[in-house]
Amino acid sequence: MKSSDSYHPFLIVLGILLLAGAGAGSWWVYSRMATLSGEVASIKSTLASTTELLIQTIEENLASSAALTEEKEALEEQLEDLSGTVNTLEKLSKIDPELLQKYSKVFFLNEHYVPERLTEIPDAYEYAAAEHNLILSPVWSYLRKMLDTAKRDKVEIYVSSAYRSFDEQDALKGQYSVTYGAGTANQFSADQGYSEHQLGTTVDLTTTGIGGSLSGFQNTPAYQWLLKNAHRWGFVLSYPPGNAYYLFEPWHWRFVGEDLADDLHDDGKYFYDLDQREIDKYLISLFD
Numbered sequence: 001m002k003s004s005d006s007y008h009p010f011l012i013v014l015g016i017l018l019l020a021g022a023g024a025g026s027w028w029v030y031s032r033m034a035t036l037s038g039e040v041a042s043i044k045s046t047l048a049s050t051t052e053l054l055i056q057t058i059e060e061n062l063a064s065s066a067a068l069t070e071e072k073e074a075l076e077e078q079l080e081d082l083s084g085t086v087n088t089l090e091k092l093s094k095i096d097p098e099l100l101q102k103y104s105k106v107f108f109l110n111e112h113y114v115p116e117r118l119t120e121i122p123d124a125y126e127y128a129a130a131e132h133n134l135i136l137s138p139v140w141s142y143l144r145k146m147l148d149t150a151k152r153d154k155v156e157i158y159v160s161s162a163y164r165s166f167d168e169q170d171a172l173k174g175q176y177s178v179t180y181g182a183g184t185a186n187q188f189s190a191d192q193g194y195s196e197h198q199l200g201t202t203v204d205l206t207t208t209g210i211g212g213s214l215s216g217f218q219n220t221p222a223y224q225w226l227l228k229n230a231h232r233w234g235f236v237l238s239y240p241p242g243n244a245y246y247l248f249e250p251w252h253w254r255f256v257g258e259d260l261a262d263d264l265h266d267d268g269k270y271f272y273d274l275d276q277r278e279i280d281k282y283l284i285s286l287f288d
């Protein structure tokens with residue numbers, strides 16, 4: 001018996017074992033692959049849902065951030081409006097509302113009213129030196145510029161009278177009564193501009209050529225110049241010719257601020273033509 005020609009039983013067993021081992025090995029590989037691919041699928045699905053959740057979260061955040069931005073902007077706008085209102089009120093609180101009040105024969109300024117601050121008008125601007133006329137301090141710079149500009153235009157305009165206290169006005173009226181008789185004195189312009197002079201914002205103006213008087217002022221170049229230019233410094237004619245309530249006072253000019261004076265000039269209207277409510281809108285810009 002040739003051992004080389006026959007299979008040794010050991011070899012046969014080994015062969016069987018090897019075959020069985022290979023079978024078992026490949027089964028393990030397949031089973032392992034199946035498990036892995038299952039895991040991959042599960043990870044993929046988790047990833048997909050996580051991604052979806054993430055996108056959803058980002059979108060929600062974006063939406064809420066947009067909403068927050070909008071809310072913030074609305075609040076900022078509100079804040080701006082509020083501080084604007086506060087500033088306006090603060091500014092208004094510093095301006096005396098009497099300064100743009102309409103006065104009439106039935107509505108006078110309180111007899112105890114005294115302007116907050118008065119400035120003495122320098123002699124150079126007064127028709128009669130040493131008159132020591134007073135004017136409301138913030139109005140003086142407007143008046144000075146107006147008179148300086150007139151002078152540069154070769155028109156001489158001087159202050160004849162400015163602030164008058166209640167008592168001074170009362171005394172003046174008494175004088176007129178003595179000179180002209182009570183009836184005429186009451187009709188006299190001194191009555192009409194009465195409250196306006198007590199405010200300190202109003203001046204009676206005169207010029208050379210009429211001897212410093214008031215009457216005849218309407219026929220002077222000074223009057224024509226004022227009609228054309230006074231509004232540029234906030235001055236208006238209170239009592240124009242032919243007005244419904246008062247005698248014509250060509251010399252009597254009241255400071256109402258440049259805004260209102262400009263608008264009145266543009267519209268061909270007078271201070272007393274407007275309603276008080278309309279006038280009050282200009283208070284805030286009185287000294288702008």
Ligand SMILES: [Zn+2]
Pocket residue numbers: 193197203204251252253
């Ligand atoms: Zn006057």
